[in-house]
Amino acid sequence: MEKAVLEGGNAADVIPRMTGLTEQYRIPALDAKETAISALDRATSEKARKVALSPQEFENIYELLCHYKYEFADPANVANKRFGFSYAGMSNILWHVKQYSPLPYDGLGRTQFNLEYNENPIFCFGSTTLAEERTISSHNYAGISVPLGDGIRFNTGSYGNRAVTGLQPLDEGDFLVTDRSIYFGGKHKTLHIPYRSILRTQPYTDGIGVSQNNGPEKVFVQALHGAESGWFVNELILTLMEQYKERVAHP
Template sequence: MGKCPYCNKSAGIFKKHHKECEEKYNRAKANITKTATENFEDLNNLNFDQLKELAKESYVSESEYQDIISESYLNVLDQYLDDGVLSKEEEDRLESFMKNSNLSQEVFDKNDSLSKTVRASILRDLLNGDEIKNRLKVNGNLPFKFQKSENLIWLFQNVELFEQRIKTTYKGGSQGLSLRIAKGIYYRTNSFRGHPVKTTKIVPIATGIVALTEKHIYFASSIKNFRINYNKIITIDPYSDGIGITKDGVTAKPQVFKNVDGWFCYNFIKNISE
């Protein structure tokens, strides 16, 4: 006989869990999510102690409960960002929700929601023409030498750098034979190399750190280090988990930075360079 993973009691012959336990578990998770989301802006009707007790009684673990609360926070944050800007009032509501939950900041940043809130507030300051403040606390030394007139705005770690490579091959070439067709006339087949065919692919280059300042985007790794002035960027493409950049220059190769917030980087670079 197996044990029910919810109540830890015998599940019976040929059973893995009690149906009623599973239903209670799923119902509690749905209720916690609904209650937290619907009362997000009215904390007087949101009792986190009751939600936590409901989770405990319904076999929802502490880590699962924390994930539900932080996910509710992130869902509301995404709703606030539907118009592209996080207002000061919306930021205050998010902060109040987090404080009233009695959960640590680390819980809310497991899914990057807290950091996303800070980045959204940085964009608001930028759009409003306010001073952009450094809101990061960096432990240790950074591998960058910033200019005197610039400050660190944001930092992304474990960023994968990719670059575009173009390979040219020729189709329809000859074997290099020289055939005599008539007196004094030769058809040199090796002079006809066929037509060039170019293939493009994105190849991984390095994994490192990306830093954003008021003037540059920096990249540092064990094998490649560089900085790009925002004014030298001619194209910028945002992705859900990265950003693509092409800088000015005949030999410049398109570069893709994976594991950065594409939404933030795109809006920050576009607005600060205008």
């Protein structure tokens, strides 16, 4: 099944082959369903992150999942790390954007940001953490502490300072991507990052880093219960940045 999905097979091709294997090896129906769903999820996760899925490919995956009575809203999908269908949806969004025909926007996040005239919202993540890399000093002790009794200890060694670098969460809110800019709106901070000001982006497993002409890299981390988002957000923004440059060069 995984090979068939990776090659773009549809339900009419895949289901008879899976049914034949089930009968040949006398696999119980419940086990066959679980095996099929697991294989489909693995294949979908792999393919969706490699190439943008066309509407037909997305429809094929949806039909297969429906045939095996996949519970799309089952909380167990998160526990079992079954994110294939979510990745397929993201991948299909990318396909539409790359074809210059983004899907209709659902409205999330639109009202809290003041978009420019004729600026079009594309996609919004809620529950996004804004973070920046910070370096802090921590005190550390190098040596041996010897107990002498009565709560008294004798320390042999020295104290010193150590610089520790890591991500410092700054705020949490909505992360909106438009055809011109990135917007972030949290409880304490609101950001507007035009594509023309971005020097580079850095995909992470669960988010993206954005570097501008000045200041530290801003990192946006999406809370997706273990699902990966960096591959999608980075490719989405890079595609929209290229299209923005084309529009500016050829108005």
